Amino acid sequence: MDVSGRGEFAAIARLAARLPQPPSGDVWIGDDAAVLPPPGERLLVATDAVVAGVHGDLDFVSVADFGWKAMAVNVSDLAAMGGRPLAAVVAVAGPSGTDLDGLYEGLGQAADRWVCPIVGGDLAECAVLVVTVTVVGSGDGQPPPVTRAGASAGDALLVTGALGASAAGLRLLRAGQGDGPLVAAHRRPQARLAEGGAARAAGATAMIDVSDGFGADLGHVLDASRVGARVEKLPVAEGATMVEALGGGEDYELVFSAPDPERVGHAFAAAGLPAPIVVGVCTEDPAERTLGGQPLAALGWEHRWR
């Protein structure tokens, strides 16, 4: 069902009705701004736009999958700080006849999954579907949120899971093989929220989520931290290729540095999370960037602003 002919205001009212209601004292959808209880110490804010045809091919993923992804990538940004989401606002710009109910179904499922209620939004006409989610969150507690800039030489480099599944899933979808865990990884990426919190608690010094590709995203951490890296091996998702693992991106696994990987392992085990995988070590020389002894070529993929 779409909202053809109903106007923006009717669509907003209808979408609001399918979302959870605010607790007493809060203001959610339907006013000029949402009103929420703030975190106590540190407010986190992340925004990401997903563009049809760039961040999701609607020939291969549903509009609900696209909505899920718009939420997941933003929750993932908070995960990569070791933070926790409080709420999201959603601005949708899209063509006439866009299946807003389907879009909000996926947005709402992801919002439920990570306890990040949608508290406001905007709808506008646009020839291309662009969904911009902004998540506000909490960075309360100690140690502080984990930036990209704190890695030191000697820190271990870890990832929270195997890479390449999303790119492999897209490859299978394009080949008409539209099922299985790789396809699911592409359609419904998972934000590693619990993992980010465990890594922060266990002394992670720098962290990022793999959105653009392991090579590119590790590069951001190394640039910000002014260190190098010797990566020994990468965990490749079953059925994915090394190129997909290294450059595919959109896996949303976390890459982080930590001085004490044993402590990290204990923290993940205590939280009931799969053990993160040590993939290498940070080194003194910022120019050193190797995988299995070979130069780690810039295989990372950008959503390129040409």
Add this chain to the structure above:
Amino acid sequence: MDVSGRGEFAAIARLAARLPQPPSGDVWIGDDAAVLPPPGERLLVATDAVVAGVHGDLDFVSVADFGWKAMAVNVSDLAAMGGRPLAAVVAVAGPSGTDLDGLYEGLGQAADRWVCPIVGGDLAECAVLVVTVTVVGSGDGQPPPVTRAGASAGDALLVTGALGASAAGLRLLRAGQGDGPLVAAHRRPQARLAEGGAARAAGATAMIDVSDGFGADLGHVLDASRVGARVEKLPVAEGATMVEALGGGEDYELVFSAPDPERVGHAFAAAGLPAPIVVGVCTEDPAERTLGGQPLAALGWEHRWR
């Protein structure tokens, strides 16, 4: 200057360099999420997307004007709650060759104007330019932020200034008469931030900003508050028509209800603000919506989701 051929990461780094630097302890542009000191009591969040060709015609306004507007409309949403901005994040989806420096010039000027630093963002490729700004703010203090839902029968209805200037300015631009205060009102709309704070402090019971048109926006207040309205007269900007004042929208003047307009007048005078104009009164019957005794036709303009 645009960023052709430089890639998303380089563009982000370059845009970040022209923005103010964060105070110690904050994290702004360049990490997964921004880290900020939160308000003490109430967090406000507003998001609005502006779409080239829908919310601004780049044949008649510059890309810097478009950036200004993207920020102003969001600050205006906080003004309409009687709130105060803390920071903004900006997601830009746009075509190759978009003048990002021009866009960020306008965004930055508006951010400076209302002390709302840009602390994060996102850049993505898209065939249409869509700029989505999200502003986080503070709703601290008493009385609480002003929603759309608190107007009572007997409350006076006030507006902070004359209406129709933006629509008249666009008319002049289309006719090739590109100068003067009406054109300036269209190119650089002003968020009535101080006015919103003064109205809240002086007991405003419901408030909204005129973005879609006086008729439509007053309608939102009346719907949410379940009251009617007798509007006696509308202040029309010099050079604008009554139709432009009633339905043009994008003036970003505030419309609010208050039981004691004299108290409101004193509060505005004390703050050095132009006196708001009493335009009518809220009434018991939600079906009563008149202007000068005539039915207030639904002349408001939607950014229509057809």
